[in-house]
Amino acid sequence: ETGVTQTPRHLVMGMTNKKSLKCEQHLGHNAMYWYKQSAKKPLELMFVYNFKEQTENNSVPSRFSPECPNSSHLFLHLHTLQPEDSALYLCASSPAAGIPFFGQGTRLTVV
Amino acid sequence: AQTVTQSQPEMSVQEAETVTLSCTYDTSESDYYLFWYKQPPSRQMILVIRQEAYKQQNATENRFSVNFQKAAKSFSLKISDSQLGDAAMYFCAYRAHFGNEKLTFGTGTRLTIIP
Numbered sequence: 001e002t003g004v005t006q007t008p009r010h011l012v013m014g015m016t017n018k019k020s021l022k023c024e025q026h027l028g029h030n031a032m033y034w035y036k037q038s039a040k041k042p043l044e045l046m047f048v049y050n051f052k053e054q055t056e057n058n059s060v061p062s063r064f065s066p067e068c069p070n071s072s073h074l075f076l077h078l079h080t081l082q083p084e085d086s087a088l089y090l091c092a093s094s095p096a097a098g099i100p101f102f103g104q105g106t107r108l109t110v111v
Numbered sequence: 112a113q114t115v116t117q118s119q120p121e122m123s124v125q126e127a128e129t130v131t132l133s134c135t136y137d138t139s140e141s142d143y144y145l146f147w148y149k150q151p152p153s154r155q156m157i158l159v160i161r162q163e164a165y166k167q168q169n170a171t172e173n174r175f176s177v178n179f180q181k182a183a184k185s186f187s188l189k190i191s192d193s194q195l196g197d198a199a200m201y202f203c204a205y206r207a208h209f210g211n212e213k214l215t216f217g218t219g220t221r222l223t224i225i226p
Contacts, residue, residue: 099144099161
């Protein structure tokens with residue numbers, strides 16, 4: 001049990017599909033993050049939410065749309081993705097300015 | 112901008128031996144945190160150890176210890192008495208101390224344990 005749960009674990013989607021990734025944390029943390037992990041590249045921070053407010057958008061294309069309805073849940077809505085968006089998407093949470101705890105990721109394949 | 116460099120894409124070590132993974136970083140800050148994360152096949156990133164830059168003493172966590180050289184901007188991880196469960200990708204990461212939650216990661220080192 002990680003404390004940060006991501007669903008689904010695997011997702012295959014076509015370029016015209018719309019799908020969503022879900023992240024849930026039960027650690028009482030105030031900050032939540034989306035990271036993208038591609039092969040042979042450093043993890044890339046995509047979005048940061050603090051107390052449900054987006055505090056960082058790291059120049060992410062608009063085909064990725066985050067949503068944070070409360071401090072325990074974070075979504076990443078996906079639409080019209082490209083094959084190069086195939087990657088492992090990791091969610092993390094932390095206390096304010098604290099150490100991030102990660103989920104197990106969603107392996108996304110865009111076909 | 113901060114950068115983190117891990118120059119060893121792959122390392123291997125015999126079980127029960129000691130291995131050191133290298134990490135260098137670049138920053139103009141004087142106060143920051145450094146981390147080593149482990150990512151096993153389960154894909155979850157697990158915090159192994161952390162170091163606060165203002166502390167001169169090297170952090171240790173059981174079989175894991177670091178060699179923090181602030182002037183050289185070097186932060187290596189030593190794993191003693193390597194075990195099969197240590198096989199994973201290891202990532203070095205940097206975070207500024209104040210007002211910034213962003214972690215900057217290196218590209219990782221894949222560690223193989225030889226039985």
